[in-house]
Structures are given as structure tokens and as C-alpha cells.
Amino acid sequence: MNQAVEAVVNEVEVKESGKSTFMQRVWTKMGKEEKGFTLIELLAVLVIIAIIAVIAIPLIGGIINNSKEDSDVASARQVYDASRLYVIGELGGQFEKVGGLTITLAELQAKKYVDSPLLLPSTKAAASGGSVVYGEDGTLSEVTLGAETYTDDEVLAGKKAD
Helix, strand or coil, X not given: CHHHHHHXXXXXXXXXXXXXXXXXXXXXXXXXXXXXXCHHXXXXXXXXXXXXXXXXXXXXHHHHHHHHHHHHHHHHHHHXXXXXXHHHHHCCCCHHHXXXXXEEHHHHHHCCCCCCCCECCCCCCECCCEEEEEXXXXXXXXXXXXXXXXXXXXXXXXXXXX
């Protein structure tokens, strides 16, 4: 209570003496001169926001499209990994003897190496058909999911080639 009384007494003394503290002068000056924003200031802010929007919207659209493509490549990588497990589990892990082999998505789904149906993240539709093709030397050649075919470099890198 004593502090509140002292504050009121100090305020009364300041008003009677005509002297004010620095902060009181600043607050009173701001209150008298600054009532709001001018029309020019508001228009400048709107122009800046419009410029940022014009630049940002196409960039965001491109990022969304790239992420959809990359998610499909990730699904292709999962199918490739499942085919490797299939070779290990069903063919005795003889990758050097796998040369020229094509493993279909239906085979992988029948043996429960891949979920059925396999949904593509970009379209949320089931991949109709697909396969993993190994080259003559037993290394990955390509992965096909639906209408899309991904090269070995795309699958292993996890990104669609531009």
C-alpha cells in the first residue's frame, strides 16, 4: 500500500512542479502526434505484400509438385527394397543369378512383401501393375509403377530426374 501511495504522491508532485520524467514526455508526445497510419503508408505495405505474394505463390506450387513426384519415387524405392527382400527370401539371395529377372508387383503383393493395394502418394490411386526389372548383371535396371517408369538412378537417389 505504501508504494501505491508514494507513486500517487510523486505523480502529483510532478504535475505541480511542471517537470515530467523522460518517459512521460515521450508518451504524451506520441499520443498527440501519432494518431494512425497515413494512406501512403498503408498503400506501401499493400504493394510490398502483393509483390511477395506474386513471387511466393509460383514457388510454393513448384515445391508441392516436386514433393509429389519425390513421394512417388519413394514408393518406387520401397517396391525395389521389397523385391530385394523377395530375392533373399524366395530365391535364396542369389543376386548374381537374378540377371534379366523381372519381378511383378502382383508377385510381391501375393507374397506379402508389399501392401495390397499399393497407393501412389501423388494421386492416392492404387498402382495398377508394376514391376522391378534387374539387368543382366543382377543390378537394378528400372521400376515401373502404374504408368510411370523410374530409372535405377532415380530410385537409388530418391529424386525424379529433371
